[in-house]
Amino acid sequence: MSILKTEELTYTYSVGTPFEKTAVDHVSLEINEGEMIGVMGHTGSGKSTLIQHFNGLLRPTSGRVLLDGRDIWEDKDKLRDVRFQVGLVFQYPEYQIFEETVFRDIAFGPKNMGLDEAEIKRRVLETANDIGLSEELLERSPFDLSGGQKRRVAIAGVMAMEPKVLILDEPTAGLDPAGRDKILSHIRAYHERTKNTILIVSHSMEDIATFADRILVMNNAKLFCFDETKKVFARADEISQIGLDVPQITRVFMELKKRGIAQDKEVYTVGYAKELLLKMLGRREGS
Ligand SMILES: Nc1ncnc2c1ncn2[C@@H]1O[C@H](COP(=O)(O)OP(=O)(O)O)[C@@H](O)[C@H]1O
């Protein structure tokens, strides 16, 4: 069964004013338990607006959002529960850090859930480990950490609530390639340990290509496509036309295909490209 589902979800900002803007337009989709989903689209395509519906931060102008088959707005008293079950990490979450120590910052969410001290401690240690923060950092002030470390503290704070669905809005924005790879590999480790559903918003295909099960692409408030990663990459031409960066290696293979040299064009990792190239070379040498 799907864990998250939207039915004709529509959201319009500033209804009835000159600034009226429909940011999500009749989007229907289903996300299954345990999936790792990449959410892509150019800036302003509606990604952030869409995901803020998944934990009830925004209420649909029309249409519905279902969590485990139930409309999250059906009973407003349950909305608090929804926010514990669907954890949302905003873009640049490090700006929301405010506690005196890293430990207390990560513990903030679990504390709010009313968990006991032992359970809170277990969760803080476990998530700090998942996200690559060493134990000696836990008693430090988060403000003494590097930008990348602060971001990991903020992500750990949401992970520590152990949400069934974890949503990260552009978790790698503004980081250098090393910081980006580190965060992504830690998120992947968390996914492997918990098997929880994860949505990662990104405007870079390179970021999510290697580990998303499925990719959802937004374009001008509409759902452009939502399919297995490989199938989305097979449409790389269209994807680059709507303003998304296609990975360099994908572009190389698109060009090789155009020139009749390669057959595959849905190539999106350097490792797979190497395998294909070696095979092609082997064939040539043998002939
Ligand atoms: N608070 C807001 N008020 C009015 N318009 C907004 C607001 N937030 C976003 N928008 C508009 O909604 C559209 C979608 O924005 P957003 O969901 O932030 O896209 P993305 O996350 O893909 O960049 C954009 O045109 C944006 O300008």
Ligand SMILES: [Mg+2]
């Ligand atoms: Mg956004």
